[in-house]
Amino acid sequence: MTKIICVLYDDPIDGYPKSYARDAIPEIKVYPDGQSAPTPKSIDFIPGQMLGSVSGELGLRRYLESLGHTLVVTSDKDGENSRLDQELHDAEIVISQPFWPAYLTAERIAKAPKLKLALTAGIGSDHVDLQAAMANNITVAEITYCNSISVAEHVVMMILSLVRNYIPSYQWVVKGGWNIADCVARSYDLEGMEVGTVAAGRIGLAVLRRLKPFDVKLHYTDRHRQPSDVEQELNLIWHPDVESMVRVCDVVTINCPLHPETEHMFDDALLAKMKRGAYIINTARGKICDRDAIARALESGQLSGYAGDVWFPQPAPKDHPWRSMPHHGMTPHIAGTSLSAQARYAAGVREVLECWFEGRPIRNEYLVVNAGKLAGVGAHSYSEGNATGGSEEAAKFKP
CATH class of the missing domain: 3.40.50.720 (NAD(P)-binding Rossmann-like Domain)
Structure with a gap:
């Protein structure tokens, strides 16, 4: 047996x-x-x-x-x-x-x-x-x-949490404070912002559909372009590559698979080409982003916020910089x-x-x-290769 x-x-x-x-x-x-x-x-x-x-x-x-x-x-x-x-x-x-x-x-x-x-x-x-x-x-x-829709809901929650500065505002309440100026000093409206998704598959497209009622301008990049009727329905702007999209976006949500072609895609060089003060939401895979580059961008102000549900490795070591970097909204891979x-x-x-x-x-x-x-889905979404390298670092984490 x-x-x-x-x-x-x-x-x-x-x-x-x-x-x-x-x-x-x-x-x-x-x-x-x-x-x-x-x-x-x-x-x-x-x-x-x-x-x-x-x-x-x-x-x-x-x-x-x-x-x-x-x-x-x-x-x-x-x-x-x-x-x-x-x-x-x-x-x-x-x-x-x-x-x-x-x-x-x-x-x-x-x-x-x-x-x-x-x-x-x-x-x-x-x-x-x-x-x-x-x-x-x-x-x-x-x-x-x-769990694609589960993750899409989590993305929308994280976008609003970052842009509206929800987490620090909640923390002031827990502390017994009423610090309105502190709460709103980093709070903006999502309305009118340029929001783009890296990949518009099941999750990415679901995110775009949920964001349309917020009256934002929607962008996407994907190696599989959406049908023209979908682009017209959501008023989508397609970009041929990630770099051209992130240059114009206030919010970027990452919804692509991890494989050798996407590993460490968001590095120092790409982050430097984004709008100063942009936000990144990553519920795809932690290794799509360069761990230390994200922390540096938050510390310098190049990024206003980073919310992620994914880490590398998982579970994350206690000294992982994403636990302590400023202006983050991290969760321990619970979206799905x-x-x-x-x-x-x-x-x-x-x-x-x-x-x-x-x-x-x-x-x-x-x-x-x-x-x-x-x-099947592998032929559509992945490329040959291995993205498990470095996973042994998870052994450093002791619950």
Whole structure:
């Protein structure tokens, strides 16, 4: 039978939830582009419950053990003596999340001769060395679109939080103050600003649609240009490259995949070409930005603010400069793992596993690597190569 390792983040510090703030969540059956939400034959969880932490187990244990498979669930993923490394030698499937990634480097893949499937519970599989996966005929899949709208909502929240200076204003209230001048000294209206997205795929386009009612001027750059009717509907201005777009934007939101072509795209040189006082929102991948260049730009005033939900590596070391740099709005990669999103990506993982064990094809839109080549969403979004280098730094972080 098959051994499956599932790497999930730790339970809440006060214990796995015994009750929840809401009794139910809306059921999403079809995504905006017409793709159907995950359709497993059945699920063993209640949507709206915590599924992404170790005790939630993505709702998989009953199903997998009923088939005679072995499920190992752990949050211990970094360093040579981690539980993940101890279990890899005979694992056939590794399930991980972008929020708490099990970095499947070439070295780890070499230690896992039986590994056949690397499955991302969410979207974004850059924590897998895709080149090594292709060379070793490992299928890589993710649950496309399961949390795209979740992330788009988070982007809009972060834009408003930065531009309106919400976080410092909230902190004055917590401190017992009423410091109006301090709050508004860095507060502006979003209305009329030039806002651009790096990539206008599922997340980027959803962000643009949500921003249109704010009466902003919308820009985008993407290697796949939007149809003319979409450009007309949203009054979009297309740019052939990132540099030409960021020169004119007050707010830039990053929504592209991480691969060798986008790694460290936002470096000192590109940041210097942006408008002084611009804002960057990054819910894509931390490594798309040069870590130290972002901190320098905030300290010099070249950037007015940076809000990100993604770091490199993850979890971030305690001395990561993005924890302490000025005018930031960082969150610990939570945008795509709301309880609503968890229900969809857990159902998607169940759907993929049902297909895998029953010998049925996995949905093409879920595939990243198949039969030694980029496939499905992977062929559309990624390029060959490896972006896992440096991930060993995560071992410095001790929760």
